[in-house]
Amino acid sequence: MTTIVARDTIRAPQRAGDRIFSTATVVAGSLILAVLAAVAAFLLVQSLPAFVATPADFKGDAANFWAYVWPLAFGTLWSALLALLIAIPLAIGIALFISHYAPRKLAQGLGYIIDLLAAVPSVVFGLWGIGVLAPLLQPFYTSLVEWFGWIPLFAGPVSGTGRTILTVSIVLAVMVLPIITAICREIFLQTPVLYEEASLALGATRWEMIAMAVLPFGRSGIISASMLGLGRALGETMAVAMVLSPSPQVIFALLTSQNPTTIAANIALNFPEAHGTGVNILLATGLVLFVITLAVNMVARVIINRRKAFSGAN
Amino acid sequence: MSTTTVAVPLTNSLTAGKLPRHSGPVVLLVSWLVTAAVFLIVQLSGASTSFNVAGTLFFGTVLYCIAIYLLSFFVEGVRKAKDRLVTALVTAAFVIALLPLISLVATTVISGLPAFLTPTFFTSSQRNVVGPGGGALHAVIGTLLITGLATLISVPIGLLSAIYLTEYGRGRLARAITFFVDVMTGIPSIVAGLFAFALFSLLFNDPGIRFGFGGAIALSVLMIPVVVRSSEEMLKLVPNELREAAYALGVPKWLTILKVVLPTSLAGIVTGIMISISRVIGETAPLLIISGFTASMNYDLFNERMMTLPVFVYTQYANQGTDTQAYLDRAWAGALTLILIVMVLNALARLIAKLFSPKLGR
Numbered sequence: 001m002t003t004i005v006a007r008d009t010i011r012a013p014q015r016a017g018d019r020i021f022s023t024a025t026v027v028a029g030s031l032i033l034a035v036l037a038a039v040a041a042f043l044l045v046q047s048l049p050a051f052v053a054t055p056a057d058f059k060g061d062a063a064n065f066w067a068y069v070w071p072l073a074f075g076t077l078w079s080a081l082l083a084l085l086i087a088i089p090l091a092i093g094i095a096l097f098i099s100h101y102a103p104r105k106l107a108q109g110l111g112y113i114i115d116l117l118a119a120v121p122s123v124v125f126g127l128w129g130i131g132v133l134a135p136l137l138q139p140f141y142t143s144l145v146e147w148f149g150w151i152p153l154f155a156g157p158v159s160g161t162g163r164t165i166l167t168v169s170i171v172l173a174v175m176v177l178p179i180i181t182a183i184c185r186e187i188f189l190q191t192p193v194l195y196e197e198a199s200l201a202l203g204a205t206r207w208e209m210i211a212m213a214v215l216p217f218g219r220s221g222i223i224s225a226s227m228l229g230l231g232r233a234l235g236e237t238m239a240v241a242m243v244l245s246p247s248p249q250v251i252f253a254l255l256t257s258q259n260p261t262t263i264a265a266n267i268a269l270n271f272p273e274a275h276g277t278g279v280n281i282l283l284a285t286g287l288v289l290f291v292i293t294l295a296v297n298m299v300a301r302v303i304i305n306r307r308k309a310f311s312g313a314n
Numbered sequence: 315m316s317t318t319t320v321a322v323p324l325t326n327s328l329t330a331g332k333l334p335r336h337s338g339p340v341v342l343l344v345s346w347l348v349t350a351a352v353f354l355i356v357q358l359s360g361a362s363t364s365f366n367v368a369g370t371l372f373f374g375t376v377l378y379c380i381a382i383y384l385l386s387f388f389v390e391g392v393r394k395a396k397d398r399l400v401t402a403l404v405t406a407a408f409v410i411a412l413l414p415l416i417s418l419v420a421t422t423v424i425s426g427l428p429a430f431l432t433p434t435f436f437t438s439s440q441r442n443v444v445g446p447g448g449g450a451l452h453a454v455i456g457t458l459l460i461t462g463l464a465t466l467i468s469v470p471i472g473l474l475s476a477i478y479l480t481e482y483g484r485g486r487l488a489r490a491i492t493f494f495v496d497v498m499t500g501i502p503s504i505v506a507g508l509f510a511f512a513l514f515s516l517l518f519n520d521p522g523i524r525f526g527f528g529g530a531i532a533l534s535v536l537m538i539p540v541v542v543r544s545s546e547e548m549l550k551l552v553p554n555e556l557r558e559a560a561y562a563l564g565v566p567k568w569l570t571i572l573k574v575v576l577p578t579s580l581a582g583i584v585t586g587i588m589i590s591i592s593r594v595i596g597e598t599a600p601l602l603i604i605s606g607f608t609a610s611m612n613y614d615l616f617n618e619r620m621m622t623l624p625v626f627v628y629t630q631y632a633n634q635g636t637d638t639q640a641y642l643d644r645a646w647a648g649a650l651t652l653i654l655i656v657m658v659l660n661a662l663a664r665l666i667a668k669l670f671s672p673k674l675g676r
Contacts, residue, residue, distance in 0.1 A: 021568035022482055028474030029483065029491045032542070035535060036494050039505065042512040093407025101404055110408070112664075117415050119656045121596025123624045124649040127631060128418045131425070174414045205397035228500060235502020237599035238628060264504045264599065271603050279521060286508040290501070297500035301493060
């Protein structure tokens with residue numbers, strides 16, 4: 001006779017250490033989501049009074065909150081757009097230089113040099129923009145207005161200090177350059193070598209190889225890199241606050257002393273002296289900025305992630 | 315009858331002429347010389363007072379692009395010409411990007427050194443200082459305290475989250491965290507400052523609240539996603555064989571992570587943390603909003619305004635007194651200190667990564 005012993009299924013012993021540790025990591029991870037939610041929630045709560053503020057509460061002659069924030073939002077988008085127009089072609093060029101033109105041994109060092117630009121604090125960029133770049137560009141602006149003043153963008157009268165929206169955009173372009181370059185470089189390096197070798201073997205020149213194999217492969221990467229750069233340019237504060245002499249209005253001319261300012265710069269300049277509803281109004285403009293950058297970043301990440309799914313690149 | 319054969323010169327449509335080997339650099343040199351000559355004539359004619367070096371280099375390079383394109387077009391054909399043009403443009407893009415970096419570092423060093431070398435710069439604060447003199451000790455202390463506290467807050471949270479994402483995370487929560495960490499890296503720094511302000515002014519019911527702890531919270535919001543991202547990358551590099559070997563020996567999962575996974579990736583994690591510190595140590599906007607500015611020493615993170623280096627640079631520049639030069643000098647000296655700190659942190663991080671990273675494979 002054999003006795004059949006009923007056996008429990010084997011289970012790993014539950015250790016206290018395991019449970020504590022895994023719970024801690026889950027809590028930490030969830031905390032990040034909570035912080036992001038808290039940022040939105042607290043900003044929203046604190047900015048509620050701004051939406052019902054009376055015209056007397058606003059600096060300048062805005063009738064309500066939306067009239068107050070519109071020129072600022074315009075300036076934010078306008079300066080960021082100009083910065084990207086300058087930065088994207090340059091960044092693609094630099095990324096191509098590092099990934100496909102520079103000697104292999106030098107490439108990593110060159111990439112590190114460009115990354116150094118990202119390490120410079122924004123307040124130093126502000127000092128540099130106003131102390132070096134603006135005086136340097138002013139004579140150039142004068143001749144630009146002289147020769148091309150008939151184009152509305154370059155309409156006069158020219159600013160005497162060089163502290164214009166174009167100077168700001170150049171500083172912003174320098175600041176977002178390393179971000180866009182770094183991502184483009186990674187993407188270009190991930191082009192399948194077989195594609196490149198195939199087009200070279202068919203007799204393509206180096207540029208034709210890049211145009212046929214590298215750029216099409218990296219297109220979505222370039223788009224998302226630009227959007228991340230856009231997010232950075234939208235939120236940049238100190239460089240704009242220091243370089244620009246602001247007058248919140250919707251104006252497209254690039255070289256005059258009348259310049260639109262950005263949301264972030266407006267907050268930085270006015271926050272130390274603000275009180276009462278003024279604080280709430282500035283917080284509300286911050287909320288608008290938060291929503292804009294959040295949307296831009298989310299779209300960029302979705303594009304990157306979608307691409308990741310089928311190419312193995314990130 | 316005999317036919318005479320006439321030798322037809324052989325033409326091969328597949329081959330084309332080729333420019334001599336070093337024609338690129340030579341053409342570049344020639345175009346610089348030509349533009350230099352033009353500018354020299356302009357100067358000698360009295361139209362301008364000094365020799366325009368920047369103009370020479372710029373227009374010389376433009377001339378080079380045109381010359382090499384045309385030369386190559388007539389000798390080598392349109393495809394090769396385009397290739398040479400793009401090579402010139404791409405190289406120019408890289409050089410253009412170097413110019414601001416060189417100019418910025420040079421200006422900061424030259425303008426910053428006079429005040430930086432003043433004996434009082436690192437030994438006194440700005441209290442009761444009008445005009446020249448004084449120092450940035452209060453700002454250096456504030457920066458160290460606030461950044462230190464931000465690091466203390468961010469590193470455990472960031473590291474644990476990274477461990478969750480690599481070791482435990484499955485499913486929707488992990489995907490949401492990964493996505494929103496990426497999104498959070500793009501939060502404007504000023505919004506982080508506004509968040510800290512909104513939070514603490516509600517908590518303490520003080521509409522004008524300014525203190526160092528709030529600054530540390532704001533910096534943590536900016537720092538956590540960077541720590542998570544870099545630590546996650548490093549933890550992913552740890553080979554699975556190491557984990558499996560530990561499990562096979564009966565080591566619990568949490569001990570495996572603590573004793574096997576973390577030590578293996580420690581160098582990379584430390585590097586990431588140092589880079590993230592160098593990212594937030596230069597943040598101005600959030601500290602301007604929640605930590606405020608002062609001219610006096612303050613060692614208490616939970617009380618009163620606290621000065622930090624970036625804000626010091628900004629206020630010295632923004633509120634220039636009657637002796638403008640003294641304030642500007644101090645601003646540049648502060649900027650020089652900041653850049654030095656950031657560069658040292660970056661260099662140390664690279665060094666650690668190079669010296670201590672585990673040799674994977676082979």
